[in-house]
Amino acid sequence: MQCDSCQAALEARLDGELSMDEAREIDRHLAICPACARQFATLDETRRLVSENAMRYNAPDVLKARIRGAVARAASPTVTASTRKTLRWWREIAAGVAIAIVSSGITLVTANRSAVRYSAEDELLASHVRSLMPGHLTDVLSTEQHTVKPWFNGRVDVSPAVPNLDTAGFPLIGGRADYVRGRVVPVVVYGRRQHMINVYAWPSSSPGGSPPNDLSRNGYHFVTWRSGGIEYWAVSDLNVAELHTFVAMFTAAH
Numbered sequence: 001m002q003c004d005s006c007q008a009a010l011e012a013r014l015d016g017e018l019s020m021d022e023a024r025e026i027d028r029h030l031a032i033c034p035a036c037a038r039q040f041a042t043l044d045e046t047r048r049l050v051s052e053n054a055m056r057y058n059a060p061d062v063l064k065a066r067i068r069g070a071v072a073r074a075a076s077p078t079v080t081a082s083t084r085k086t087l088r089w090w091r092e093i094a095a096g097v098a099i100a101i102v103s104s105g106i107t108l109v110t111a112n113r114s115a116v117r118y119s120a121e122d123e124l125l126a127s128h129v130r131s132l133m134p135g136h137l138t139d140v141l142s143t144e145q146h147t148v149k150p151w152f153n154g155r156v157d158v159s160p161a162v163p164n165l166d167t168a169g170f171p172l173i174g175g176r177a178d179y180v181r182g183r184v185v186p187v188v189v190y191g192r193r194q195h196m197i198n199v200y201a202w203p204s205s206s207p208g209g210s211p212p213n214d215l216s217r218n219g220y221h222f223v224t225w226r227s228g229g230i231e232y233w234a235v236s237d238l239n240v241a242e243l244h245t246f247v248a249m250f251t252a253a254h
C-alpha cells in the first residue's frame with residue numbers, strides 16, 4: 001500500500017467506516033510506516049482533544065453555520081462518498097475550537113487594550129491544539145537540525161536552539177513559524193512516542209538564564225525556562241516528568 005492512499009483513508013479508519021479488509025490493510029501499513037503512523041496518531045489525538053474539550057467553549061457563529069451545513073448535506077438524498085467528509089464532526093469542531101480561542105483573544109485585545117489579556121498559557125495552548133490538526137504541525141518537515149535551524153533565518157527575529165535529541169528518544173520532527181503573544185515566533189517540534197512537543201521561543205525581557213518552571217492546564221503541561229537571552233516554552237500532553245527530562249536534554253545539548 002502507498003502512503004498516499006493510506007493517509008487518505010486514515011480518518012475513515014479512525015471513525016470505523018472501513019470494511020475489515022480495508023482496515024487490516026491500513027493497519028499493516030501503519031505498523032511499518034512511521035510517517036503514516038505519526039499522521040494517524042496526530043488525527044487520533046485531535047479527535048480525543050475535541051471530545052474532551054469542545055464543550056468547554058461556546059460555539060462561534062462560523063462553527064454553527066458549518067454544522068448546520070454539514071447536517072443539511074448529510075440529510076439530502078444525494079449523499080455519496082462526500083458524506084464521509086461532511087460527517088467528520090470532530091474535525092469541524094476542532095477547527096471551530098481553535099478559531100474560537102484565537103478570535104476571542106484577538107477581539108478582547110483589540111476592543112479594549114486595558115481588558116484582561118489572555119495569558120501566555122492560553123495562547124500557547126490554543127496554538128498547540130491548532131498545530132495538532134492535519135497539516136498545521138510543521139512548515140519545514142525535517143529530522144535534520146541543520147535543515148530546521150537555518151529555515152528560521154529571516155522568518156523570525158530570534159534564532160532558537162535546535163538540538164538533536166534522537167539518542168535521548170525525542171526525535172526532531174520539524175519547525176514552523178507561528179503567531180503567539182502578538183509576534184511571529186519560531187516553534188521547534190519534537191516527538192515522543194505518539195506525543196508532540198512544541199517548543200516556542202521569543203526574546204527574553206531579561207538577559208541570562210533561569211531554571212525550568214512547570215504548570216498545567218486542561219491536561220497539557222508547560223515547561224518554561226530562559227537561556228541565552230531567549231525565553232522558551234515547551235508545550236505537550238506528555239507527562240510532566242518526561243517533559244522535564246526533555247527540557248533537561250534540550251538545555252544540556254546547546
Ligand SMILES: [Zn+2]
Nearest residue numbers: 003006033036
Ligand atoms: Zn506510509
